[in-house]
Amino acid sequence: MTNPAPATPGQLLEKLITLGIESNTISHPAVYTVEESKAHRGDLPGAHTKNLFLRNKKGKMWLLVCLEDRKIDIKLLGKALGAGKLSFGSPDRLKEFLGIEPGSVSPFCAINDIDGHVKVILDSQMMTMSPINAHPLTNTMTTAIAPNDLVQFLHGINHPPENLDMDNMEELAAQAV
DSSP: OOOSSOOOHHHHHHHHHHTTOOEEEEEOSOOOSHHHHHHHHTTOOSEEEEEEEEEETTOOEEEEEEETTOOOOHHHHHHHTTOOSEEEOOHHHHHHHHOOOTTOOOGGGGGGOTTOOEEEEEETTGGGSSSEEEOSSSTTEEEEEOHHHHHHHHHHTTOOOEEEOGGGHHHHHHHHO
């Protein structure tokens, strides 16, 4: 396990404060899917995320954070990232490396990857929207944060993110061949 004591939502929010990052967090019933999130959030403004924990055959791992309605072609994504064939990380791997349960995946869970095994990939189109809404290590809350502050947070926990132009995935995949 990369972190024997995963951060709690409270510790995450304290880290944001320590980094001088403003955020707003609301509580809601547990949500496990984009559809459930839409049903519970009402008119919460900003970009809402879909988060995919992925790995390749060599054991390298990625956390893709993108717009919730984004259709993802895993084969093209693997080519665009130069990762080869990607598959979803198992719940056990998710717990081991990101310290969370399925349904709570978000860019914030990189705080638990203290050894830097997981590369964070951000949808560049999502990063033009504000705020960005994501779960703060639990699917019973949503935290809103400015895009630049999300990048600052990821740098602050030694996970500099990579932006990916997901509107041009086919072109990126062709270039990576």
